[in-house]
Amino acid sequence: MKRSMLIFPLLCMAIVGKSQQISPLWTDFVTAKQQGTTPILPDFSYAGYHWSEKELPSLTGKKVFKVADYGAIPNDELFDDASIQKAVDAAEANPGGGIVFFEPGKYLVAPDGDAKKQIRISKSGIILKGSGSGTAGTEIYQANMRIHGRQFLFQPEVVSGKKLTTIVADAGRETFAVNVQDASKLKVGQDVVIRHRSEEFTRLYFAPLDLRPQWSRLFGDKGGMQIYEIHTIAKIAGNQVVFKNPVHLDIKLVKSGTWDIESYNSLSECGIEDLRFSSNWKNYPEEFVHHKNEIHDYAYEAVGMEYLKDSWIRNCEFHDLNEGVFIRSGYRMTIENTHFRGKKGHASIHARAGYGVLVKNCSFNGAQHHGAGTGYSAVGTVITNCSLGVDQNIDIHSGQPYATLYDNVEGGVFYNLGGPEPGYPHHGKELVLWNFQHKSVKDQHYDFWDSSRRRNYTIALPILVGFTADKVVTFDHTGINESQGKRVLPASLFEAQLQLRLKGIDLAKAK
Structure with a gap:
């Protein structure tokens, strides 16, 4: 819990890399698994689609429902909400679900400002699939603001448990x-x-x-x-x-x-692939100001995924949005190779409640105030091999999530964490920052249990391993701060824990 100071800039990383040391905390984890004792680190390997024990599905053989067959014609300047919903309904009526397929082009949604109108998916096995997230692919464009209204909502008909x-x-x-x-x-x-x-x-x-x-x-x-x-x-x-x-x-x-x-009631085997979501936020005549009003925070929101198990988003892009992906009570979910771009908004990916949401190989690019994050009772959330913009905030949105891993993440800062003060502390125990590369324009000091300031950091004794930065960064109230200024082995804690569990391989020692 003593103050520590970072004096090694990222410019030294190429030199440090040749002499990287195996983390003592990793050694403790391996030993504990071998001996059946309790490790200091949580086992974060139980995250992602089927706990990352399976690859994301190929979709081969699934029945395809083309939105064009239900009246959704791209680039015709007509709204496609009703036609897309008809395609979803047809897929839901099919045993085993199906692929709701979008041909290339631009599809318009949200013809009015009614936030209660959404394209709803309420059965398992439904995949929204486009023709690519690039400029020649499929774009779904929200034309009108719908404050607190996510345009695509995956949610079972019954969510409450007994x-x-x-x-x-x-x-x-x-x-x-x-x-x-x-x-x-x-x-x-x-x-x-x-x-x-x-x-x-x-x-x-x-x-x-x-x-x-x-x-x-x-x-x-x-x-x-x-x-x-x-x-x-x-x-x-x-x-x-x-x-x-x-x-x-x-x-x-x-x-x-x-x-x-x-x-626990849930949908399963639902997905979103190869789509670009965008909105008219880019034409709103103000630049984003965090919590200025509901328009700035919640006017254009793309996707809600609530009470989903073994589901995913891959190969998608989110442009010019106030919020990209909201996950509630998700279990064993993966978001990978998905990117956030355009006019700055509020939140990119937010996982609250749930267990084992995995965000992997994604980039956030400063397009939202918050990079990927968590809050409100979430457990075992993993953000790995991702990149954030300089001075882009990670999102720990109060409500005491615990056992969260930021793993081999480049960019991002910890100040101005979200959430209302009655919901503090921001995070419980076992927030692990593993080989985190902090990027800011100024030196920073973080007191992780500063209860005297309204907009500060209330994180219960976080664990920092291999923390590096491009400026001077100091800390108070860390739980463990190991190897500050030097990256450690294994490079990715999540991948090392997964390989140890599935194959018995110690990646820190493997050649």
Whole structure:
């Protein structure tokens, strides 16, 4: 928790690269996995489509529904919302779903300002697929602002879960089993949610860090950080339930609230591919100002993906938008090779609640105030091998997400994190910045638990490994700050953890 200073600029990285050292935290992780003990680092490998155990699907053999066959003709200056919805409805009526296909050209959506009108996908197996995200491909253009209205919304008809049982014993972080009161309503292969909320547990979790009274959502009979961890049941033995994926925090029973297991309702195998989303935001006569008003933050929003499992976005672009992709309660999702461009807006990719959302090989280019980020109970979010613009903010949007990984990310800064003050702290424990390359026009100082300033940083003891920057950067209240100024091995923590889990290969030592 002592202050540390970065004095090695990125210009030294070529020299440092030849003498990169294996991170001691990585060694601890490998040893813990071999010996069955608890590692310091979370296991972030349980992220992405089917936990990254499968490649994204090829779509070979899926039935195709061309939007043109339902009246959506590109480049005709007519609005295509109704025709696209008809194509989606036809795909949903087909057993196994299908591909809703857009031929090259520009399609207009949002003929009015009614934010309640959306193109809805409410069945599994629906893929929106264009003819490429480049200039000769498919563009979906939102003509009118619809404040707080995402133009394409994936969401099941029923999202609320039902209580199934209660956890009756403590369980450690990075373990896989819990003991429950009654397992009769559970079955192997079932997806469930661990839920808890209490002020009592919240104070235990953050101790000895101080909690400010202004963070009002943490306090009272109905207060506390909201725990929402999604898991898949691998085994049931009596009243012990074993999950396929690890629990990412210490479960501690308290008097003031129960730890419940609920059902998780979701769509699966849904995707978006080879499309460019854009909007009329580029012609609005003001440049973006963060939180100036609802127009600046929420006028043009492209995609909502809520309660989706084993779903994805790949090979897409988002241009001139206030918000690109909003994910709520996503489980085992991948966003890859997707890029954000154009007039600056508010948010690019935001994953809240959910478990194991993977953002991989994407670029953000300063096109939104926030690069990819997380908030509000999200667990195990991974942003890896991505690039942000100089002084582009990462997005940790309060609501106490935990166990988040920014991995081999180039660019980005940590000031002006989002979210309302009643929802602070911004982040719980185990925010890991691994080989993060900070880029700013000025020197920066970060106090990661500065409870005295309204717009500052409240992140519980983050873990920094191999942090580098092009300016002088100093810190207070880090949990661990290892090898500052020098990149470490493995280059990508996510890839190394994945290969260790799937193949037993230690990438830090592999030649």
